[in-house]
Amino acid sequence: MRVLGLIRDLMFRSKIDAVSDSLGVQVAYASSLEVMAARCAEIKPSLVFVDLSEKSFAPAQTMAALREAAPDARVIGFASHVDLKALASAREAGFERVLSRQEFAAQIPALLAPHQK
Numbered sequence: 387m388r389v390l391g392l393i394r395d396l397m398f399r400s401k402i403d404a405v406s407d408s409l410g411v412q413v414a415y416a417s418s419l420e421v422m423a424a425r426c427a428e429i430k431p432s433l434v435f436v437d438l439s440e441k442s443f444a445p446a447q448t449m450a451a452l453r454e455a456a457p458d459a460r461v462i463g464f465a466s467h468v469d470l471k472a473l474a475s476a477r478e479a480g481f482e483r484v485l486s487r488q489e490f491a492a493q494i495p496a497l498l499a500p501h502q503k
Contacts (some may be wrong), residue, residue: 426455464490
């Protein structure tokens with residue numbers, strides 16, 4: 387297991403889990419930056435998904451914490467297509483990819499494919 391989701395929305399987690407289960411990929415989750423640091427130490431993720439709609443995952447602060455906890459992980463953020471501030475902030479913070487929630491949902495299989503067993 388090397389994928390971590392910083393996602394608090396349980397309904398959206400279930401969407402990711404449905405796809406990841408079908409691919410044989412396990413996704414771990416963290417609902418705070420403190421839990422994220424512990425999970426990173428445990429699983430050493432190579433890919434991290436961040437729900438930018440969550441105020442607790444401010445892009446600059448989240449990216450700084452991730453670079454400390456998982457310096458080599460790819461970081462992909464997503465938010466509502468109308469949340470232009472969050473999307474722009476994530477790009478400025480250095481997220482590898484920033485997608486609308488709808489784009490992210492459509493691309494989950496492709497994003498997880500390299501992490502298949």
